[in-house]
Amino acid sequence: xxxxxxxxxxxxxxAGAAHATPATAPSTExxxxxxxxxxxxxxxxxxRDPRLxxxxxxxxxxxxxxxxxxxxxxxxxxxxxxxxxxxLCPQAVVLQGxxxxxxCFAEKVFTHCRDxxxxxxxxxxxxxxxxxxxxxxxxxxxxxxxxLKRAILESTGLTVTCGLGxxxxxxxxxxxxxxxxxxxxxxxxxAGAFMRxxxxxxxxxxxxxxxxxxxxMNVRTAGxxxxxxxxxxxxxFGAPGLLLHERCRGRDTAVVSERExxxxxxxxTSFHRDTADPREIEGMFEYLAGRxxxxxxxxxxxxxxxxxxxxxxxxxxxxxxxxxxxxxDTDPVVLALVLDTLAxxxxxxxxxxxxxxxxxxxxxxxxxxxxxxxxxxxxxRAALYRAFDGVRDSFGHGVIVSxxxxxxxxxxxxxxxxxVLRTPSLTR
Amino acid sequence: xxxxxxxxxxxxxxDFRGGAVTPIAFRLxxxxxxxxxxxxxxxxxxxxxxxxxxxxTAESGDVYQLQFQSADLVWWLDSVTLEG
Numbered sequence: 001x002x003x004x005x006x007x008x009x010x011x012x013x014x015a016g017a018a019h020a021t022p023a024t025a026p027s028t029e030x031x032x033x034x035x036x037x038x039x040x041x042x043x044x045x046x047x048r049d050p051r052l053x054x055x056x057x058x059x060x061x062x063x064x065x066x067x068x069x070x071x072x073x074x075x076x077x078x079x080x081x082x083x084x085x086x087x088l089c090p091q092a093v094v095l096q097g098x099x100x101x102x103x104c105f106a107e108k109v110f111t112h113c114r115d116x117x118x119x120x121x122x123x124x125x126x127x128x129x130x131x132x133x134x135x136x137x138x139x140x141x142x143x144x145x146x147x148l149k150r151a152i153l154e155s156t157g158l159t160v161t162c163g164l165g166x167x168x169x170x171x172x173x174x175x176x177x178x179x180x181x182x183x184x185x186x187x188x189x190x191a192g193a194f195m196r197x198x199x200x201x202x203x204x205x206x207x208x209x210x211x212x213x214x215x216x217m218n219v220r221t222a223g224x225x226x227x228x229x230x231x232x233x234x235x236x237f238g239a240p241g242l243l244l245h246e247r248c249r250g251r252d253t254a255v256v257s258e259r260e261x262x263x264x265x266x267x268x269t270s271f272h273r274d275t276a277d278p279r280e281i282e283g284m285f286e287y288l289a290g291r292x293x294x295x296x297x298x299x300x301x302x303x304x305x306x307x308x309x310x311x312x313x314x315x316x317x318x319x320x321x322x323x324x325x326x327x328x329d330t331d332p333v334v335l336a337l338v339l340d341t342l343a344x345x346x347x348x349x350x351x352x353x354x355x356x357x358x359x360x361x362x363x364x365x366x367x368x369x370x371x372x373x374x375x376x377x378x379x380x381r382a383a384l385y386r387a388f389d390g391v392r393d394s395f396g397h398g399v400i401v402s403x404x405x406x407x408x409x410x411x412x413x414x415x416x417x418x419x420v421l422r423t424p425s426l427t428r
Numbered sequence: 429x430x431x432x433x434x435x436x437x438x439x440x441x442x443d444f445r446g447g448a449v450t451p452i453a454f455r456l457x458x459x460x461x462x463x464x465x466x467x468x469x470x471x472x473x474x475x476x477x478x479x480x481x482x483x484x485t486a487e488s489g490d491v492y493q494l495q496f497q498s499a500d501l502v503w504w505l506d507s508v509t510l511e512g
Contacts, residue, residue, distance in 0.1 A: 047468040048483040049429065049491045049509055093429050101481070104470040157468060393476040394499070 017033040031141050032256060033129040034163040035148070037106070038180035041066035043146050044105050045095055047157045058085055060354075065097060069180060103341045105156055116144065121256045128168050130256040145183055166191065167206045169252035176202070196223035202246050205240055213237075219307035222248040258407040261301055261362050265422060267292045268356020272411070276351040282339060283407035284355055289335045290402060292359050293365030293387035298388060302327035303359035306334055307415055308341040311354035318345050328383045331402065334359070360378050431509045440494060440503040451482055451494055456505065461486040475499075481506075 037043070041059035046068060047053045056071035058064050064085055067076045074089035085092060110127055113120045116138065117129030130231060131141055139146035145162040152160050163175025164185035173194070174186040186194045195203075201211045203222050219225050225248040233241030246252065267288040275281060285308075296303060308323035320341055328334060338357055345353070390399055401409065439455040453462045467483040477499035485491050493506040 044468070048493075049484065050465070051491070051511060052429070052469055095429065100472065102468060103474075104472050104481070107473070108470065156470075396475075 028114040028167045031131040031134075032139070032165055032166070032168050032171040033131050033145055033148075034126065034165070034175050035109070035129065035152075036126040036161045036163075036172075036175055036179070037109060037159055038159045039066055039072075040066050040106075040158075041097055041102055041157050042068035044098075045103055048101075052093060056089050058092050058094045060083070062092075062098050067092075084303075085384065105265075106159065108156050109152050109158065109160065112148060112155070113178045116148055119256045119258055121258060126172075126400040128171065128256045138203055142183065142185055149181075149183060157225065160176060166416070167250075167252040168254050168256065169247055170194070170250055172204075173198065173202060186250075188250075195248065195250045196221065196226075199221045200248075203244060204252065205243055205247060205377075208238060210240075210244075216281045240308075257326055261299065261364075262365070264358045265292045265295050265303070266356060268309060268354060269350065270354040272352050274351035279404065279407045280411065281342070281352060281355060282345070283404040285336055285338050285342060285357065286331075286403060287405040287408060288355070288357050289338050290395070290405065292357060293329050293331045293334055293385070294392070294397070296329040296359055296362070297365075300365045301362040302365050303334070303362055305359070305361040306337050306341070307360065308338055308345055309354075309356040309359040310342075310345055312348060312350040313353045314350055316348070318348070320345050321358075321360075323361075326378075329365065330377075330378070330385050332381065352378040429505050429509055429511065433507045434505045435507070436505055437502055438494075439450045442496075444504075446501075449496060451484055451496075451503075452460060454486075454492070454503070454505065455493065461488070461492075467491065 012352070042057045045057055045059060052068075054070060055068070056074060056076070056077065058071055060082065062080050062082060064076060064080045064082065066078060067085075069335045071085075071089055071092055074092075076089055076092070082094060089397055104124075104187070106125060108119065110122045113122075113127050113129050117131055119130040121128045125427045131144065132143075135141065136426050138147075141164050145164060149160055149162055152158060159181040161175045161179045161182045161348065162176075162184075163171045163173065164183075165171035165174050166186075166188040166206075170191055172183040175182065178184045188326065198221060200206055200214050200219055200221055203225065212383040214220075214225065219228065228245075230242060230245040233245050235241070237244065269284065271284070271287070273279070303324070304327045305321050305323050308320060310318065310320045311317045322341055324333065324337055392399060435456070439459045440451050443450045443452055448497060450466060451463050453460050463484045464487055467487040469483075470481050472479045472481065477497070480498065481495040482494045482496075483491060486492060489511075491509040493508075495501075495504040495506050497504065
């Protein structure tokens with residue numbers, strides 16, 4: 001068994017050295033706090049409607065995006081198909097989800113984290129906070145994390161699990177051992193013992209494929225992974241093998257970085273009914289491209305790369321990413337590439353179940369080299385879309401609907417945020 | 429659970445004391461519905477002026493979503509969630 005870090009209030013054995021120092025003295029080792037919102041989407045739905053509390057709740061369409069701990073007792077987990085979930089737990093309440101509401105709650109949680117830590121890296125439902133050197137301000141990190149949990153609970157009604165460690169990986173693993181609503185710390189001195197018996201899949205960087213390779217070699221725990229020489233790991237996995245050699249020893253050098261620029265901006269949705277109607281498909285892509293470009297403009301970034309994703313009704317999928325001649329955040333430029341990619345990608349005579357696009361490889365707006373002869377036209381277009389953004393800020397995104405997206409009118413419900421998508425996605 | 433969109437402006441009696449807004453009752457189809465519990469509140473700060481949202485339980489036991497738009501000081505009834 002792994003050396004499980006102690007839950008709230010009980011200092012773990014490994015933490016002895018850290019606790020022996022005065023609470024206000026800065027520690028010599030980095031302190032990373034990982035905050036994970038417990039059963040995020042399902043917990044919010046249970047907050048919004050008290051009749052759901054204590055009941056198994058599933059959020060998702062097609063597959064489980066999130067499920068409550070009551071549902072997990074029946075073996076349900078994220079990624080499971082809904083028919084399978086209903087078979088295991090017929091009494092589960094299935095909800096389609098409200099991405100905009102989840103974003104508001106996540107922002108509130110992240111605001112508490114930013115109040116406490118000088119560097120915060122946020123994801124959909126979790127965040128890493130670098131607390132290194134903040135002991136004089138906040139006192140003992142465990143106590144600071146406890147205060148953070150309390151503040152989040154009071155302002156949002158949500159419980160979070162906090163893990164403290166000398167690096168990101170150990171902070172996350174410390175929390176994972178005490179979910180839900182837990183608090184635990186692993187120190188650098190205790191990292192070796194903590195990691196030794198963990199299943200190899202829990203080592204950061206070991207996914208399904210690498211775990212399968214390692215298990216075929218009878219390597220089942222992080223401790224057994226340590227026995228493999230670094231050369232063997234490099235031959236097996238290439239450069240990531242070098243990282244695994246460090247990580248199975250509890251060493252991780254990844255820093256907490258304020259990602260002002262997201263890795264990607266994704267917008268995707270499934271159709272209410274599988275479709276091969278080009279007007280509906282192109283209309284949906286125009287709408288998704290408009291939403292993604294607006295987010296990019298708000299962040300002041302322009303993508304170089306645009307990826308198009310298709311999922312057919314029979315479960316097959318296709319994806320292709322292409323580069324724009326110049327980074328651009330204006331709808332028609334991105335849409336032209338999206339539609340051209342769609343024409344090359346949508347080759348099967350099968351209806352589509354889901355479509356999506358992702359913008360990535362961003363540059364700061366204004367930082368890229370302009371196209372010499374098209375600059376005036378590009379400037380006019382950028383000004384036009386900034387004006388659209390202003391109108392939409394005041395009256396809602398749905399107040400302006402462009403070209404092909406008009407075909408969605410009457411097919412999709414609308415609110416002040418625009419069309420109500422079946423399975424909206426969030427920016428990562 | 430069945431959520432039905434309503435999406436219409438309504439009259440709401442609210443308490444603005446202490447720097448926070450809390451709905452107390454709202455008028456729907458000529459009848460006043462007293463709020464017996466505010467289940468959750470959240471703020472959408474993406475629009476230029478924030479929108480304040482409330483999930484409330486009315487005397488009937490039904491759960492409603494109310495929205496207060498700070499730009500024009502208007503209340504909206506977004507939806508009602510019914511059992512079944």
